Amino acid sequence: MAASGGRASSAPLLGRDNEPTIFELSRPGRASWQLPTTGLPETPLADLVPAEHRRGAPVGIAEVSERDLVGHFTRLSHRQYSVDLGAYPLGSCTMKYNPKVCDAVAGLPGLAGVHPAAPAPLVQGWLATLVALEEALCEIAGMAAATLQPAAGAAGELTGLLLMRAYDEARGERRRRVIIPDSAHGTNPASVTLGGYETTTVRSDERGLVDLEALRAVLDTDVAGMMLTNPNTLGLFEEDIAQIASAVHEVGGLMYYDGANLNAILGVVRPGDMGFDIVHLNLHKTFATPHGGGGPGAGPVAVAPHLAEFLPGPRPVRLPGEGAEVRYGWQTPRRSIGRVHGWHGNALVLARALAYIEVHGGDGLHRVAERAVLNANWIRKRLSSTFDVAFDRPCMHEVVFSAAALHRRTGSSAFDVAKGLIEEGFHPPTVAFPLIVDDALMVEPTETESYETLVALAEGLERVAARAHEGTLEGAPRTTPVRRVDEARAARTLVPTFDAVGKQK
Amino acid sequence: MAASGGRASSAPLLGRDNEPTIFELSRPGRASWQLPTTGLPETPLADLVPAEHRRGAPVGIAEVSERDLVGHFTRLSHRQYSVDLGAYPLGSCTMKYNPKVCDAVAGLPGLAGVHPAAPAPLVQGWLATLVALEEALCEIAGMAAATLQPAAGAAGELTGLLLMRAYDEARGERRRRVIIPDSAHGTNPASVTLGGYETTTVRSDERGLVDLEALRAVLDTDVAGMMLTNPNTLGLFEEDIAQIASAVHEVGGLMYYDGANLNAILGVVRPGDMGFDIVHLNLHKTFATPHGGGGPGAGPVAVAPHLAEFLPGPRPVRLPGEGAEVRYGWQTPRRSIGRVHGWHGNALVLARALAYIEVHGGDGLHRVAERAVLNANWIRKRLSSTFDVAFDRPCMHEVVFSAAALHRRTGSSAFDVAKGLIEEGFHPPTVAFPLIVDDALMVEPTETESYETLVALAEGLERVAARAHEGTLEGAPRTTPVRRVDEARAARTLVPTFDAVGKQK
Amino acid sequence: MPDYLPHTGEDLADMLGFLGLSSLEELFASVPAALRLAAGLGLPEGVPEPDVLARASARGAANAAAGLVCFAGAGAYDHEVPPVVRALAGRSEFVTAYTPYQPEVAQGGLQAIFEFQTMVSRLYGLPIANASLYDGASALVEAVNLGTGSTGRDGVVVSAGVHPHWRSALRTFAAGTGHRVLEAPLVEGVTDWSALEAEGEVGVVVAAYPNYLGCLEDLGPARRLADERGALLAIAADPVGAAIVRSPADWGADVAVGEGQPFGTALSFGGPYLGLFCCAASHVRRLPGRLVGETLDADGRLAYVTTLRAREQDIRREKATSNVCTNQTLMALTAAVQLGWLGTAGLAEVATRCACGARYCRDAMLRLDGVEPLTGSTPTLREFALHLPIPADLAIERLADEGYLAGVALDALVGEDGDGSLGADSASHGLLVAVTERRTKDEIDGLVAALGKAVR
Amino acid sequence: MPDYLPHTGEDLADMLGFLGLSSLEELFASVPAALRLAAGLGLPEGVPEPDVLARASARGAANAAAGLVCFAGAGAYDHEVPPVVRALAGRSEFVTAYTPYQPEVAQGGLQAIFEFQTMVSRLYGLPIANASLYDGASALVEAVNLGTGSTGRDGVVVSAGVHPHWRSALRTFAAGTGHRVLEAPLVEGVTDWSALEAEGEVGVVVAAYPNYLGCLEDLGPARRLADERGALLAIAADPVGAAIVRSPADWGADVAVGEGQPFGTALSFGGPYLGLFCCAASHVRRLPGRLVGETLDADGRLAYVTTLRAREQDIRREKATSNVCTNQTLMALTAAVQLGWLGTAGLAEVATRCACGARYCRDAMLRLDGVEPLTGSTPTLREFALHLPIPADLAIERLADEGYLAGVALDALVGEDGDGSLGADSASHGLLVAVTERRTKDEIDGLVAALGKAVR
Ligand SMILES: Cc1ncc(COP(=O)(O)O)c(C=O)c1O
Ligand SMILES: Cc1ncc(COP(=O)(O)O)c(C=O)c1O
Secondary structure, X not given: OOOOOOXXXXXXXXXXXXXXXXXXXXXXXXXOOOOOOOOOOOOXXXXXXXXXXXXXXXXXXXXXXXXXXXXXXXXXXXXXXXOOOOOOOEOOOOOOOOOHHHHHHHOOHHHHOOOOOOOHHHOHHXXXXXXXXXXXXXXXXXXXXXXXOOOOHHHHHHHHHHHHHHHHHHOOOOOOEEEEEOOOOOHHHHHHHHOOOEEEEEOEOOOXXXXXXXXXXXXXXXXXXXXEOOOOOOOOOOOOHHHHHHHHHHOOOEEEEEEOOOHHHOOOEOHHHHOOOEEEEOOOOOOOOOOOOOOOOOOOEEEOHHHHHHOOOOEEEEOOOOOOOOOEEEEOOOOXXXXXXXXXXXXXXXXXXXXXHHHHHHHHHHHHHHHHHHHHHHHHHHOOOOOEEOOOOOOOOOEEEEOHHHHHHHOOOHHHHHHHHHHOOOOOOEEOOOOOOOOEEEEOOOOOOOHHHHHHHHHHHHHHHHHHHHOOOOOOOOOOOOOOEOHHHHHHOOOOOHHHOOOOO | OXXXXXXXXXXXXXXXXXXXXXXXXXXXXXXXXXXXXOOXXXXXXXXXXXXXXXXXXXXXXXXXXXXXXXXXXXXXXXXXXXXXXXXXOEOOOOOOOOOHHXXXXXXXXXXXXXXXXXXXXXXXXXXXXHHHHHHHHHHHHOOOEEEOXXXXXXXXXXXXXXXXXXXXXXXXXXXXEEEEEOOOOOHHHHHHHHOOOEEEXXXXXXXXXXXXXXXXXXXXXXXXXXXXOOOOOOOOOOOOHHHHHHHHHHOOOEEEEEEXXXXXXOOOEOHHHHOOOEEEEOOOOOOOOOOOOOOOOOOOEEEOHHHHHHOOOOEEEEOOOOOOOOOEEEEOOOOOOOOOOOOOOOHHHHHHHHHHHHHHHHHHHHHHHHHHHHHHHXXXXXXXXXXXXXXOOOXXXXXXXXXXXXXXXXXXXXXXXXHHHXXXXXXOOEEOOOOOOOOEEEEOOOXXXXXHXXXXXXXXXXXXXXXXXXXXXXXXXXXXXXOOEOHHHHHHOOOOOHHHOOOOO | OOOOOOOOHHHHHHHHHHHOOOOXXXXXXXXXXXXXXXXXXXXXXXXXXXXXHHHHXXXXXXXXXXXXXXXXXXXXXXXXXXXXXHHHHOOHHHHOOOOOOOHHHEHHHHHHHHHHHHHHHHHHOOOEEOOOEOOHHHHHHHHHHHHHHHHOOOEEEEEOOOOHHHHHHHHHHHXXXXXXXXXXXXXXXXXXXXXXXXXXXXXEEEEEEOOOOOEOOOOHHXXXXXXXXXXXXXXXXXXXXXXXXXOOOOOOOOEEEEEOOOOOOOOHHHOOOXXXXXXXXXXXXXXOOOOEEXXXXXXXXXXXXXXXXXXXXXXXXXXXXXXXXOOOHHHHHHHHHHHHHHHHHHHHHHHHHHHHHHHHHHHHHHOOOOOEEOOOOOOEOOEEEXXXXXXXXXXXXXXXHOOEEOOEEHHHHHHOOOOOOOOHHHHHHEEEEEOOOOOOHHHHHHHHHHHHHHHO | OOOOOOOOHHHHHXXXXXXXOOOHHHHHOOOOHHHEOOOOOOOOEOOOHHHHHHHHHHHHHOOHHHHOEEOOOOOOOOOOOOHHHHHHHOOHHHHOOOOOOOHHHEHHHHHHHHHHHHHHHHHHOOOEEOOOEOOHHHHHHHHHHHHHHHHOOOEEEEEOOOOHHHHHHHHHHHHHHOOEEEEEOEEOOEEOHHHHOOOOOOOEEEEEEOOOOOEOOOOHHHHHHHHHHOOEEEEEEOOOHHHOEOOOOOOOOOEEEEEOOOOOOOOHHHOOOOEEEEEOHHHHHHOOOOOEEEEEEOOOOEEEEEOOHHHOHHHHHHHOOOOOOOOOHXXXXXXXXXXXXXXXXXXXXXXXXXXXXXXXXXXHHHOOOOXXXXXXXXXXXXXXXXXXXXOHHHHHHHHHHOOEEOOEEHHHHHHOOOOOXXXXXXXXXXXXXXXXXXXXXXXXXXXXXXXXXXXX
């Protein structure tokens, strides 16, 4: 078998010194800025800003040469793991390869250089982009209409909950509860609260799926809806989804699909067809827009026809009219809940996602799902003798192992396994989530990792487990820029800025 | 003093494994190419290429996914030191900061997307660029005309020698010798040979300068010219340059200026004013076009008026004509030696250099020289008690130390010092050049390194020297992706391609 | 045509064999057959990358706005972003990393965000800054949540000088949180807080500085109102202006928010941008979003890590201070690079040049017949509002033909959101003009001349 | 306005103080006063980066050629370069490194070049490939130097099918080396070697494949001529064509050279490109330029290093095999990335698509009245030469107005260099048309239609 391509074997160029902060590199009088020549007469600051508004002292930022600026951030980049360096099997995060062509799309001056308040006739290309993406996402989700405004999954969730609320209010109702399963992502309950609802948690059964009986027990006409991820965060498909949906619909509730991780079902099954009314999609997961170290993302929300009139506005639309040339404009839905973003959403992220969809097409997206599920199942089976599979049945795009038994036997937890895997050249899986699995290790290989990489990853985890048994895992990682960091100390002795350094005891 | 910005303190992210070759990552059937849809009918290969010309088997390159391609080269980049990671005080190489604005210039579609054979009316912007650069370089060098064709310094040297030859032949002469000092760069004698001349080496005196008497002794009418670097490769200004030039001119020879390193004299003194007839300039040194790991560069050659008619052609020129609008075209000098490049030279490198010159202006270039010389002298003085300064007098842009005494006392050579400095977070100085200094350590800080970086570099070298005395230097570097490599083995057991792996004993 | 999937036919066979399956289809056995998409997605077939890029270029070419000289602002500004900033912020290690859940392999990104937090904190004068929120609007919403949460009062008094879209978002989210949002109107560009004095409990007072019409208001009254009502003061401050005007902290803000787009992020048709969020130390446990802190590693070496995580949704779930998870880290890192490039002097220079250009432009425009100030003599900084003799959208249309994006029609800005802070006539004839440091004298002169023609 | 110099006033004072100097001026004491430039350089003052970028953009905009659909070739081709290749080859670690003099900190670049060498060797079928030369022309010159050096014979027989500019460069450098360069003429696109059979000693025979008129010649006669004269055979081979036609090694070449621009390097107005150079193992000690080899480090770990350095100028000085020092490493690395992206199948696909498009284009053009083949029925690959009823430069001018760069006028190509390989009429009416995989049917149809109109 060929060598693994997804294993980062980067090596140190030099010493292990920390990189100083830019503030330590700073020296009064040094600078790197250069601004265009404008030919404008200079007006003294005192004439521009009345004394009562003027700042006392300049804001001290940092004073570095361009050369030092470049050295600083280039060196920092060498202290940062990334998909481009190696596999990143973080469960629930879908860290797949981000095609570089999408960077090129996002860098096009015709897209990146457009002011968001320019009138519609001057931004026809952007409107066409947004409409095309909205249509594609609706087809993928099996929905009727969408808003592209939400900037991330959590923003999408809250938008969806506000749509639920608007829908209820339009019906003259005021329901108070939203049901979520105990395996749900933390953003779900947090969004429920911000949506003005109370969370009712429904437990998973021994299959790792929503317990239908438990669900029925909490359903009544005070339930505005249910939020569900399917496949759920255990990577399992909720087989009873049809029954779940009709049970919720029966009491007049809406079904909300947390589509952060749509990867497994692309072209296989659609939330709309499963009975969902509202869906959000994380473009920074399924649609390969890079995660940027924590963002930006985009969390469009698609809805069934009966919710379209509540969508945030203004929405990009194809204008009615005759003739061959399509014209686009903005339209605010009749009973819109209002804006959920300062402008139109994370437009450049949206443009990337459209490019990704266009390259793949319907057929390619289906292949994505197949390969993602194949990879996850291969890992599941391969590692099932090394770790316990939390719920040992075929999974979808990800699989949750439990290191609880290992922990009991060896004292090494899932957390230790994660740190050990770093030394093997891989980013660790997600640990401690979902909460319902003890010592969870949640592996999502994604479809872009090769068979060789999966083998190497599995071998790495096997070696780590062996080290746990040998008792040599403690203290890992040793090969990283810093070793295990003291998280408790960070919270205890808060140093949130360079200016706070030394001020804390 | 603030922390040093030019010190690479990058640290390992992961293990120290080697990166497999792309051939090892390859797997039959995997691919990453995507080509545009053309709508053309497909013609079978057999109909396109007659059997007697057809290749038997496809060329096996490698078969990798785009994801693995990205991982591979990104990881390789983490195994490569560069200016952007830290100081690079390689003497004679002028590894200064390369402004990113020049990358932007070189990436402009209007420049990068132009075919070199497009007719002059369609490439007016390029011709304007080349003419502007030629004029600026002539001003900087004190010369009358230039060719931008030579792709690097060595190509410039050979061009210059062919100009000498053409000049001689036009005078009906056939001189056979070219004089170079013993401190000259290796390309000088190599170019002399290719120019059809014999090298006469003249020794340096105890000042590190050309020995005027020794020079006079070898001058006669068989001498076509003399090649000189000034400041020479010891970083010293040839104070007798006026006498040297007139002595050479007296016998009818031409003076050739090896202007690879013009950094020290920008706006201070010009080769033309020193009496030189021909100059080449390394744009990849003085004019900050990045070195690319070994190229590309550009080595334009500027000449005094009497040599202009021999320059390679075609040359970009401003066309005579009335009206406000300037038009440009091509012109081949009357007695041109012919082409020295397949097209017009390394055009995008030339465009970068022009941008660099425009940002700096005449005043800025002069500041470059001042700072470069200041930095070198500071290092010279600071380290003069740690190493012997080869010729202890004020230097120009670089300084040559000798580790010979250290070597004798401790057994650690200049080479060992270099390897030790790597562990300190710096790229080492040039070693073993110039040849006339034993255990040479040639330091060229360049003007873009800060005072703090110089201090850190000096401290690093001091620590290395201390380690030499302690006897702990051996075996350095230990912190690099690989440790000291066996150069002898590479030559003895030649493995020049992956296909040769294992075939050698 | 290849795609991004590495599986060869042999790989597929091997892997399926290992799983005891005979087709990829069987992987989806747990999906009820009745729900399966029989015919596949109704999307076109995939097309190769170069075609997709060409298509995107064509769409870009259909955005006439991209080619215009930009005098539009209203929270999104055409500032200089040098190639060096783009090169550094675009390094793939930063772009393709996830949230730093494993700090040992994420020191690069963490340190950059620590530096970002420090810069934002210095700019706004408050000691705590988070790692970014989605945009200015969402930062404002979070500031209000913090204020109401901390005071236990659900009344929110917002100056109508806060960006109309932000106020719209505030109203949208108030439907969930149940906040009562009260707007204090603008008079000649200055908030009239007195109009609201009679109404119920107030948890937070929100002012803007400069406000969306470009005016620098005295925020003393806002602070006093907050004090009287036991409310927090949140200030939405233009981060570029902050370089030369009083900081939110100088005005006594408890929370400061802003739109960080001016720091290195392209206009991008409105996103991704980044919300800046700063607060007093006493509110740190209510801080929304991620916070990077300094700590030590096992060897006692300095290290960075996300901290006070117990506020966040993944740990606190329904009790979290906010639901934010993915934020705008890459834009925050970009802002740190851009601010590092500008430095102390460059930042002040940018702010001064903007104000300088705006003054020149405003003076010239006010010399045109029929063009009047919309905000009286209230001082403005880099943006100003005019009353035109013709509808502003018409003026914008005419000036686009001359190569200028002349500004933002106030109507368009407030209209969609049903904002009543401006009278109908002021809105439809109101033009908001912004001048950044990129605008040259020739461009401004050209714009003014074209405007003169257009309004004639 | 800041520049790239980090020295603060305090730094300057401290450093000068340390040196015992009171001004920067004094640093130049060793430069005789009489020679000093009193008034400074006669160059304009420096201008800020954004202005310089704007100026360069304006110059770019003045290159009408950049906007045309490109059918020009003649050694420089408009091939697909995907964003991924640009992103990887543009990584600053590769761009801002020096020649790998310290292999311990240059393994990244060294390994990439090792991979490049392997790919070039596989393409041309010869076991040794160097790390690049300046361009195709310089690679040819070096091949001739190797051939004459190795045989000790100074006669060089070159097919007139070798690119005219390369032959021009060969003549230029022959003035120094003293080589006698003899050209074997083309007849209907095929070299007539017989014309030269009578002349003196021959050290190297040079053929091109396909030749610059696009023709695939039988190189058997070239190999036989070389054998008869005890000369080496050097073949200048199109590296894209090499994917589908016989390799230089298949034809018995001792040395193979080529222009590597088609592998990932933009048209770039002719440079920087890269010379490909390959030879038989027996010539390795005469190899010009750098060579990367595999070795071990002190721990026995695999490592890469430049090797056989004793051939090079810095060690061998006047006895070096070549004077080359700086080469085109970054372009070589780019080629390795591009070839890695294309892979085995993609490379063949590109070559096939070029040939396919060229065939389609040629057939269509030959259907136009008065347009005739210039090379009879000799097979061509991705480029072909036509005889037009009007001067080729006129046709190119007319087609530029229609949006096409129709090809290269043979006159322009050979004229400047006084090449006599084509008759005056063939040259002035000769048009060389290249079709790459980027050219669509619509573009070709458009070009043909426009040509039809232009020659009418
Ligand atoms: C299942 C699930 N739901 C919701 C989210 C929240 O999405 P975001 O981080 O974009 O707000 C995530 C991502 O972290 C997720 O994995
Ligand atoms: C003094 C000197 N001369 C000539 C050269 C040769 O220049 P190039 O490497 O561009 O051929 C160099 C650079 O290495 C040099 O330092």
